[in-house]
Amino acid sequence: MAESYKVKAGSIEFTVVKGLLYTETDEWVRLENGKARVGITDYAQKKLTDIVGVELPEPGDEFSKGDPVATLESMKATADVYAPLSGRILEVNERLYEEPELVNKDPYGEGWLFVIEPSNPDEAKELLDDEAYVESVKKREEGH
C-alpha cells in the first residue's frame, strides 16, 4: 500500500493516498501497467455516508472522460461516478453488489469500482495529484 496521510477540510477528516491521481468529482485513479483502476475517495464516501447499493457498467462498455459510469446509493444521496479517463471497461468489482459497504470500509482498496483501458493515456496528465486534490476539497469545504 502506498503512503497515505490524513487531512482535515472543514469538519471532515479524510485520508488521501500518495501516488494516486484524482478528479474534481472525487474519483481516484491508480495506473497499473497502462490500465486504470478507479474508485471514490475517502472524502467522497464520508460525504455520502453508508453506501447501500452500487450500479456498475458492463465490461466492454465505452465511455468518454466525464461521462457518468456508475451510480452509488447511500443513506444520504444518490451519486454518479464519472469516468476519469476515456476508454473501455475491462473489469468491475462485482463483490460490491453484495457488499457495497466495502466502498465505505476500504475506499482505496477492496472498495474499488472498475478498471478502464484508457483510449487516450495523455488524459491522465489532466488529473490531480494528492496535493492538488486536497486543495480542491478544502476549497469546497471551507470556501463557502
Next chain:
Amino acid sequence: MGLRVLPLEELHERLGATFGEFAGWRVPMYYTSTIEEHLAVRSSAGIFDISHMGRLRLRGAGVLEVLEKLYTKRLSKTREGWMSGPTLALNEYARVKDDEMFYKVSDEEWLVVPNAAVADEMARYIEEWAGRLGVEVEVEDLRSDYALLALQGPEAERVVEELGGSEIASLKPLQFITNTSLAGAEIYVASRSGWTGEDGFEFWISPGEAVKLYEALLGRGVKPVGIASRDSLRIEMGFVLGGHEYGEDPRVFPCALSLRYGLGAIDWKKTGFVGEPALRACRREGVRWVRLGIVMKKKYARFIPRQGYKIVVEDQVVGWVTSGTYSPVRKRGVGQAYIDTRYAILGEPVEVVSDKGRRGEAKLEDFPLIKK
C-alpha cells in the same frame, strides 16, 4: 452566512462525529455508521442531540387564545404535565407551516418545539398573532438556555432506571415533569416522547448538565446517534418533515388533509383557526393526493427513492416521492410519496422513476413501513 453551532459541539467532535448542515445548523450527521446507529435505536438505545430544533416558552394570560387560533388541534383539552400533539399550524391555503408538540405546564405557561427551519419564524408568528388578538403572550427562545437530548430505543427505560431516574422512568407516553435529575444532572424538562417510533425520553437540559448526562448514558452503553439516522428512522415510521411532506406553497404541496397526519392532529369540531376555510373546502371537495408509503421490490432493494422522483403506473405519472432512504430494518429502499387518490391502492405495484430516468419497481404500503 455561517452555520449555527450546537452547545455540545465539542462533545460531538470528541466522539468523532462527521458533521453536516441541517436547516442552517452544523450538526453531527453520524459517528460510526448511519445504519449501525439506526439499528441501535431499533434494538437497544441511542442518544441524539437535537438542539438544532426550536424551544419556545410561551407565558401569559393570552397563550391559549393564540394557540387555539393558530393550531388545528384543541389544545385547551390538554392536561397539565402532559404533551399535546403533534398538531399543525396552517396558512390560509390550508398548507402546513409547521407540525409541533406542545407541553402544558399550566394554563398560562406552555412549551413548544418548532422545527429547526422555522423556529425563528414561528416565534415571530406567535408574537404577531398575540398582538393582532390584543392578548398578552411572552415568547422566550430557550435554545441557548437548554440543549435538547433524545434518548430513544427499547432499552431507554432500563437505562434511565439504572441511572436512578425512577421518577422519569415511570412517566407515561407524552407525560412530562419539570426540574428533575438523572445521573446527577439537573434537568429542566423530561418527557416520555420522541420521533423514532421507539420508546424513549426527551430532555431540556442546560448545556453543562447535558454533557454530564450524555456521558453517563455513554457509560451505560447507549450509542451516540446522528441526524442522518433520525431521518431514516422517521421515514420508516411515516413521520413527516417540512420541506418534504409539507410546506406552505400550494403550488408545491397538497392541502394538509393529504398528509393523513392522523393522531388527532386535526380536530374537525374546532372552528376559527387559521386555514380552516381552505381545509374544509379541501375536505368537502375531496383530496386529489394522498400520502402513502413505497417499498422497493426485492429485485430493486438497493434502489433508493429520492425526493422528486416520479411514481408511474402504466404510462401515467400518478405521484411523486417526498422522502426516501434505505431501510436497515426492511433492507430495502423505502419512501413516502404523494399518490393520485385514483391510483392509491395499497399493495399495488408502481414504478419509481429517477430524475435521470432510472426505474425501479415498488409497492404501495401504509405506514409504518416496519412492523411495530
